[in-house]
Amino acid sequence: MAAAVIAIDWGSTHRRIHVLDAAGHVLASRHDARGITAAQPIDHAADMAAIRTELGDLPILAAGMIGSARGWVEVPYLPCPAGIDALAAAVHWVEPGRTGILPGLCRGDGMAADVMRGEEVQLLGAVIAGLAPPDGLLCQPGTHCKWARLAGGAVADFRTRMTGEMFALLRQHSLLGAMMAGDVADGPAFRAGLADARRGDLLGALFGVRAAVLRGQRRAEDGAAYASGLLIGSDVAAEGLTPGACVHLLADEPLGTLYAAAITAAGADVVRIDAQAAFVAGVAAVFSRLAASLPLNRSG
Amino acid sequence: MAAAVIAIDWGSTHRRIHVLDAAGHVLASRHDARGITAAQPIDHAADMAAIRTELGDLPILAAGMIGSARGWVEVPYLPCPAGIDALAAAVHWVEPGRTGILPGLCRGDGMAADVMRGEEVQLLGAVIAGLAPPDGLLCQPGTHCKWARLAGGAVADFRTRMTGEMFALLRQHSLLGAMMAGDVADGPAFRAGLADARRGDLLGALFGVRAAVLRGQRRAEDGAAYASGLLIGSDVAAEGLTPGACVHLLADEPLGTLYAAAITAAGADVVRIDAQAAFVAGVAAVFSRLAASLPLNRSG
Numbered sequence: 001m002a003a004a005v006i007a008i009d010w011g012s013t014h015r016r017i018h019v020l021d022a023a024g025h026v027l028a029s030r031h032d033a034r035g036i037t038a039a040q041p042i043d044h045a046a047d048m049a050a051i052r053t054e055l056g057d058l059p060i061l062a063a064g065m066i067g068s069a070r071g072w073v074e075v076p077y078l079p080c081p082a083g084i085d086a087l088a089a090a091v092h093w094v095e096p097g098r099t100g101i102l103p104g105l106c107r108g109d110g111m112a113a114d115v116m117r118g119e120e121v122q123l124l125g126a127v128i129a130g131l132a133p134p135d136g137l138l139c140q141p142g143t144h145c146k147w148a149r150l151a152g153g154a155v156a157d158f159r160t161r162m163t164g165e166m167f168a169l170l171r172q173h174s175l176l177g178a179m180m181a182g183d184v185a186d187g188p189a190f191r192a193g194l195a196d197a198r199r200g201d202l203l204g205a206l207f208g209v210r211a212a213v214l215r216g217q218r219r220a221e222d223g224a225a226y227a228s229g230l231l232i233g234s235d236v237a238a239e240g241l242t243p244g245a246c247v248h249l250l251a252d253e254p255l256g257t258l259y260a261a262a263i264t265a266a267g268a269d270v271v272r273i274d275a276q277a278a279f280v281a282g283v284a285a286v287f288s289r290l291a292a293s294l295p296l297n298r299s300g
Numbered sequence: 301m302a303a304a305v306i307a308i309d310w311g312s313t314h315r316r317i318h319v320l321d322a323a324g325h326v327l328a329s330r331h332d333a334r335g336i337t338a339a340q341p342i343d344h345a346a347d348m349a350a351i352r353t354e355l356g357d358l359p360i361l362a363a364g365m366i367g368s369a370r371g372w373v374e375v376p377y378l379p380c381p382a383g384i385d386a387l388a389a390a391v392h393w394v395e396p397g398r399t400g401i402l403p404g405l406c407r408g409d410g411m412a413a414d415v416m417r418g419e420e421v422q423l424l425g426a427v428i429a430g431l432a433p434p435d436g437l438l439c440q441p442g443t444h445c446k447w448a449r450l451a452g453g454a455v456a457d458f459r460t461r462m463t464g465e466m467f468a469l470l471r472q473h474s475l476l477g478a479m480m481a482g483d484v485a486d487g488p489a490f491r492a493g494l495a496d497a498r499r500g501d502l503l504g505a506l507f508g509v510r511a512a513v514l515r516g517q518r519r520a521e522d523g524a525a526y527a528s529g530l531l532i533g534s535d536v537a538a539e540g541l542t543p544g545a546c547v548h549l550l551a552d553e554p555l556g557t558l559y560a561a562a563i564t565a566a567g568a569d570v571v572r573i574d575a576q577a578a579f580v581a582g583v584a585a586v587f588s589r590l591a592a593s594l595p596l597n598r599s600g
Contacts, residue, residue: 215413
């Protein structure tokens, strides 16, 4: 089938570009480090022209941090609950029918504030693609880990934890850094971190990363795995999973394996989902809702 | 009374030097930024000579990070429980009778690892000076906040939380930094942080620092106070204080006011103690135990 739309998952540090046909199949993909915090300022209009020169003169739909205050155009957050129809209706057209930016989501007023940009496309796409049920709990680990509750196929509510950023902060800038030189994998040190996370004293347990090495109770090369277990374990524990609950997990390696271990250790079940496939399904669904009503250019 | 000993509280970034008479009265004090992580390497022997040239040819007793692996001489930790006699008996003499370094404390084997260096002198000194009871809970806020349980005048057990370091990490290096530009004081934003800390979801609440500003629910200039409330509130909450418990607090401003507010909000009572006076009393007590048995030089 002919190319119909270019979908861009445009994050802080990287972006993924997919050429889709009208049925949502991926015809080509690109991946580069031109996230919105890329060192060189991006001339977004010129960048779009370059993408079209390479991949085809197609409509472009972009999601993620590109729609933030630090991106190209700040697109207002859509309040929860939000489904795919609301997302499509709130697309901001930089150039009508040609270049659109999807909104992010926020929790509604009166609740503790939270925001997402880009993850909502994966969440809604996962349901549309049949990868996740319309009512369920989905987890997207990363720099800022998202936990979203879907109801009737819409994002009903969500919570963000700065688990990944905290790990990076501790390793790069804290006094624990020297004790966090090793690799992180699911092993005894990671599992010890998961267990200690259940005490609910993260600030105390983190100092213990250093103290245990100074006292000869843990090897420095196990510190990163232990600290990862503490942080991921704290993240999962705060979610308050009930035994037998099911979490649909959208994660690449190695986070997928680590979160699956933490969720399973908390007594819940895990179903792993292909996050890229979910994103593509989400953008394809938005595109199909827009294609009928807009004078979109097609090529190919 | 004549000068008898020079007491140095030698930390990571700063040190305080006191000249004491045999009764433990302070005759002179110095404060400088020559902590063990000072940019220029310190020639400790030359430094001691300079201190004696300025303050008198006296015995020197130093406590704190000077006795760590990154200090002058690594002095083994003394296991808890430890009182002032044990501390005095474990002084490491760099030069016998002339220059001694006090040991730090560690939790005994079989418990989660923890260490301190320097705080033990304040803790034991607070009891000796009559500032704290021999059986009680003492709190020393800072980069690494210590909570110590004393029994019979000895340090029975303690727990460290990296509360202060975490605040600095977040403000200097995290994505929350731009939302943490304001001053920290006990006010509505700090109190909101204390309240949210009780939910026990620190990683989630920290992301909320950013989200609340993005959503217009909190001013960026209140972010630092709110984050401080979250961290100090989490620190206090992890201690599991029972209503009516009493915490003896060794802290300068502004941490003294902030911790007192957090502890009071948790339903416990606070007694504030002069940390410098406690340190001086601790070193004086160690010195008095050593003076009888060692050929110490005196001057003045």
